[in-house]
Amino acid sequence: MTNTNFDLIIVGAGAGGISAARAARRRDATVAIVQDGPIGGDCTFTGCVPSKALLAAAARGASFDAAMTAVHDSIATIAAAEDASALAREGIVVIRGRGHVTSPTTIDVDGTTLRCGHMIIATGATALVPPITGLASAAFLTNETLFDLTARPGSLAILGGGPIGCEMAQAFARLGTSVTLVEAVDRILPREEPEVSPIIATALRNDGVAVRTGSGVIAVESSSRGVRLVFGDDAAPIEAEQLLVAIGRAPSGRGFGLGEIGVELDQQGAVVVDNTLRTSVKGVWAIGDVTGRLPFTHVAAKMGFIAVRNAFEWTARLRPSTFETNAIPWATFTDPEVAHVGMTEADAAAIGGRVAKLPFADLDRAITAGRTEGFVKLMAAPRRITGWAGGGRLVGATIVGPTAGEMIHEPTLAIETAMFTGRLAQTTHAYPTWSLAIQQAAAQFFFEQDGRAALPAAAR
Secondary structure: OOOOOOEEEEEOHHHHHHHHHHHHHOOOOOOOEEEOOOOOOOHHOOOOHHHHHHHHHOOOOHHHHHHHHHHHHHHHHHHHOHHHHHHHHOOEEEEEEEEEEEEEEEEOOOEEEEEEEEEEOOEEEEEOOOEOOOOOOOOOOOOOOOOOOOOOOOEEEOOOHHHHHHHHHHHHHHHHOOEEEEOOOOOOOOOOOOOHHHHHHHHHHHHHHHHHEOOOOEEEEOOOOOEEEOOOOOOOOOOEEEEEOOEEEEOOOOOOHHHHHHOOOOOOOOOOOOOOOOOOOOOOOHHHHHHOOOOOHHHHHHHHHHHHHHHOOOOHHHHOOOOOOOOOOEEEOOOOEEEEEOOOOOHHOOOOOOOEEEEEEHHHHHHHHHOOOOEEEEEEEEEEEEHHHOOOOOEEEEEEEEEEEOOHHHHHHHHHHHOEEHHHHHHHOOOOOOOOHHHHHOOOOOOOOEEEEEEOOOOO
């Protein structure tokens, strides 16, 4: 290595690390990324890319072998655009090895000391494995090993009814696997609005998934079929060839020196940051899943931009950029999809908000497509000075439908720009489209439509 001094060193080459590196290069900073695994991280190799490729292949009726080929082809194509050679062409140095932070400005990589002006921690997260009796000694899968399967399992038990669990349950069921989805609380997708859960549960059951909620697994045992899940409420045990553990992610902030130099970590191993993404140590920043905040690729990328601006632009000393979650959308890519941004109805109720909801049974496009099981729900709140003039301001949205992940961006833009809710109702939408539901729902804040008008949040 000819150069060991950089303006910025980034520990971790996932979505956040790569976006930060590119943002720094646009400011002519010298940048190195330290990475001990594949460049692209979880999203490219074990998360977003393979899971969406598998879902798409299963939806078009591919065989398991063809689906897995599509998965690995997708990974290879996307990884090629962000490998070490591609990054080198952008002036980003990739240093292979496991780094150990020795000070706010130095990091040791396999005996070589690198120095920097600023450091960004972007080490991501790993699959969370709960302390269930027998689980540690059982053969189980996580998202980090699931896509290494070379043969379709005849049966699959999935522990966790969040986005990963629901997506993979539907994908494997469509590929011909007998799937049982287990969620300890009383509904799947518990982070979403309550009316979302039964729609997705019905969709999964229609694809053959057995959905069991409100049952906690207390032990995992080996069985002649593979594994047996034992429950604490006298429910019948479940046996399956394979077990997928999908209950969440654990931030990867421990084990490489951060605590020793004074960087604060929480009990889960997340790096504690303020809203400018500074850690407790000057010159050290953290972004992405390692912060324990919203665990999404697009969030990590946005954090990368913010941290770099705050580190390198002198104007940020006067007015730093901050990470806010009010206009961050997310989507679960089941069929139908679920998308959300901003406040829930309960959140809006707490600030005197109103809610408008359009069931897709009243949307012409949904009727023509035979897909009327979803809805659009918009939450609005009064403005500080003008109150409900112009319909107030949009503060949240939840959409369930075949294209919900695409539709959520119009409400996201409205929230990001503090748009009058009335602008959504005034904007002409093409007929018949799925997005027309957003205009029609927004119109409820001004007049009744099909017998519906916006109501106080939580009053429906």
